[in-house]
Each structure stands twice: as structure tokens, then as C-alpha cells.
Amino acid sequence: MATQPYKGATTAQFYVEELTAGITPTSPAWKPLRYTGGVPSITRDALVSNELDGSRETSSIRTGNKQVSGEYAIELSARSQDDLLAGAMTSAWQAGSTIAALTVDVDATAKTFTRSAGDFTNDVEVGDLIAFPGLTGNNAKPFIVTAVTALVVTGAAIQVALTNETDITSDMVVADKLETGNLCKTFSILTWMKGQCGGADSFLLTRGVEFSGFSIEQAVNAMVTGSFPFIGLSQEIIQPIPPSLIPVPPAGSTFVTDFDAQPFSSVDVSAFNGTAPLTLIDSFTITNDNAASAQFELGNAEVAFVERGRAANTFSLAGKLYSMALHQQFLNEDQIELTSILSGPDGAMSFTLKRAEFTTSTIEIGGPESITISMEGQATGNSTLSSIVIQRLALA
Numbered sequence: 001m002a003t004q005p006y007k008g009a010t011t012a013q014f015y016v017e018e019l020t021a022g023i024t025p026t027s028p029a030w031k032p033l034r035y036t037g038g039v040p041s042i043t044r045d046a047l048v049s050n051e052l053d054g055s056r057e058t059s060s061i062r063t064g065n066k067q068v069s070g071e072y073a074i075e076l077s078a079r080s081q082d083d084l085l086a087g088a089m090t091s092a093w094q095a096g097s098t099i100a101a102l103t104v105d106v107d108a109t110a111k112t113f114t115r116s117a118g119d120f121t122n123d124v125e126v127g128d129l130i131a132f133p134g135l136t137g138n139n140a141k142p143f144i145v146t147a148v149t150a151l152v153v154t155g156a157a158i159q160v161a162l163t164n165e166t167d168i169t170s171d172m173v174v175a176d177k178l179e180t181g182n183l184c185k186t187f188s189i190l191t192w193m194k195g196q197c198g199g200a201d202s203f204l205l206t207r208g209v210e211f212s213g214f215s216i217e218q219a220v221n222a223m224v225t226g227s228f229p230f231i232g233l234s235q236e237i238i239q240p241i242p243p244s245l246i247p248v249p250p251a252g253s254t255f256v257t258d259f260d261a262q263p264f265s266s267v268d269v270s271a272f273n274g275t276a277p278l279t280l281i282d283s284f285t286i287t288n289d290n291a292a293s294a295q296f297e298l299g300n301a302e303v304a305f306v307e308r309g310r311a312a313n314t315f316s317l318a319g320k321l322y323s324m325a326l327h328q329q330f331l332n333e334d335q336i337e338l339t340s341i342l343s344g345p346d347g348a349m350s351f352t353l354k355r356a357e358f359t360t361s362t363i364e365i366g367g368p369e370s371i372t373i374s375m376e377g378q379a380t381g382n383s384t385l386s387s388i389v390i391q392r393l394a395l396a
Helices: 082-088 325-332
Strands: 011-017 029-032 041-043 046-048 061-063 067-075 097-107 112-115 129-131 152-154 165-174 176-179 187-193 202-211 213-219 225-232 234-237 269-273 281-289 293-295 305-307 312-320 336-344 347-364 372-379 388-393
Touching: 067 293, 082 176, 082 202, 082 213, 129 347, 129 388, 269 281, 312 347, 325 347, 325 372
Parallel strands: none
Antiparallel strands: 011 029, 011 187, 041 067, 046 061, 067 225, 097 112, 097 165, 112 152, 129 165, 176 388, 187 202, 202 225, 202 234, 213 225, 213 281, 269 336, 281 312, 293 305, 312 372, 336 347, 347 372, 347 388
8 A cells, every 4th residue: 555644634632731841641631723834843953064174075064953933824713722822921811800780771872771770880991802692683793891890881892783672681692702911831842744545643742832922914805824833842752652552642642622612703803993993904813922032041952942032013004095093103103092892702802902103104105906005004002001902702
């Protein structure tokens, strides 16, 4: 029988968070790594001898440190990449809350949600992603709170058409949050390549993986896609265990293979400049870069640790030019707040860039068609303000 190569379609990858960097937990409970491409790879620099021996030949070549790195391409879906986002942000999700059985009135024109009794300010603040799932139609969709008082929350940036409702009983769900942190978060990744037509399975085990950032791209008529670059400490091929001589996953491994959450698509996205909708935008890309690099030490062939610099949260926008408002904000060096809300069939997420500023703005005329504008910028923060806030909301 002809030898068959491993296939990407039948290769599964899993991850587990490590308690100690570079050490896979005992009896690991592997979670599925949802991806569209990418695998941890080892590279080594060629160390070429310059010794002179009377000929023009290169007399010796060695290889340097084992550098483990790669980048996963993904389609973003609810809850699927939450651990990867937390790893890139070196942070932990802050739990939201649920306030049960409120009696709520909706004013469609004012975009307000009024409770009959109690105090919203105990549980909600401006900028929170919330939802009232017991309401009807668009009223039940998640939104960002733009104002809050004891009895009233306002979602001035809501784009969908609301309807008036009175005395409806509904829970209020407040999203979990993720901000820039300084935690040590590393992962082990198991790459399971399945043999075809009688071929044996193979396993790569990569340890001490740090996700060094992410990029989320929201573009018209497409899935919401992204990437997660990473650096690892070490990698090994899992060797066959006698007497079977068949490689197997680490002892005690269990696997969860839940791929139920559907990816977000462009029709799930609403984007805002403050409370003003970003109109006629074709693409909105958010990138988190932590200036990460592998560091080495004498006597150690592998990566000693991963160095991280400042967290830079940048963005780019591209679309059709219909107003000079955004270009004027670039000229004025205005500080703005950009938010993207993704509301899909299995949950919702939001990405908010605090204190954002445009750094470039390019208007182009390429012919008789629509004039276009492309813009780039960066968000800033400090010890008390994260330059990016990511929120997640589970929807029934």
C-alpha cells in the first residue's frame, strides 16, 4: 500500500493551561484548539564556521538554539478563543453577573431600559456589555451601556430598531471582562496527526507556549477571522511506548472536542466611534502586540524565557468616504473610543479601544467609483485604565 501523508483536515490540536511554565499538568484535560491553519515549529540558526584551512570550503556548520514559534489562524467564535485571548493579554477574565427577574420597560426612541425597582448602579457601569434576554426581538440583543442611573440604563449606540415594551419580566446579564494584565500564563499544545490507510498516528508536544498577541479582522461578507502568534519553550515528538511501539498522548489525557459554537460573521458586527455608528466601513482590524521575543542562556539549547515589552493595541479602518468627520478627528488629534460588538447565535463579544487616536488617514480616488478612506491608530492606557477591554456574554 502506498505511503500516505498526514493531512491538515485530520489533524487535531489541543491545549491545556500549565501551572508551572514548561511543564504539562499531570493527567491533562485537553481543550480543542479551534483553528484554520498553523502549527508550532522549531527553527534553528545555522552557525557557520569561519575557520581557514587552506581551501575555499566551509569546514563546519552547527545549529543554534531551538526556537519554537508559530501563528494560529482562526475564525472567531463565542467562548472558543477565550483562553487564548487571556493568554495574549496575560490576564484573567473578570466574572460578570446576572440579576434575575427584573420588571423592565423599553423606550425604543430614547433607547432606555427602565426597571420598576432597585438600583442598576450596584451592578452596571458605563461601558459594560449587557443584555435583557427575556425581552422581545432586537430588545434582547446585547449592547454597550452609555449611561446608567438607579432605574435606567441607556444604550445610545444601539443600531438595531427597538420596540416599546412595558412590564416585561427579564433577567439582566452583565458580561465578563478582560483587560491588560501581568499574569504568567503558559500552555502545553498537543498536535495529533492521524495516520491514513494504516499509517501510525504522530504526536507533537509543545510546552511553555505564550500567546504573544492577537489580531481580529472584521470584514464585509466574511467570517470574523484572526490570528494568534505564539512562542514556546520546548517541543518534543512523543515516542512510542514498548511493547506496542505505538505513540500515545500523555498518560491520563482526556479530550473535549466541542466545536458547536458557530463563527461570527460580518453581519454580526456593529462598530461605533463613541456612540456614533461607523458607517460604510468595509473592514475593522484590531491588533494586540506585546513586543514578545524568545530569550536564551548559555548551556540551554532551548528557550530560557519569553520577554514581553509594552502592550500596543492598534487598529485599522477602511471604507467609503461619505463625511469628513473621521478625517477631521485625525487632523485634530482627538481622543476617541472605538467599539466593536459581535452578536452571534451562540454568544456575544465586544472589543473596546480606550483613548484611541488616529495616526494616519489616507483618502484615495482610484477612478469613478466611491472615494475611499483608510485609517490607522492606537489606543493608550495607564496603570488604572486598560487600553483595550474585551467582554464576553453567553446567550441562551
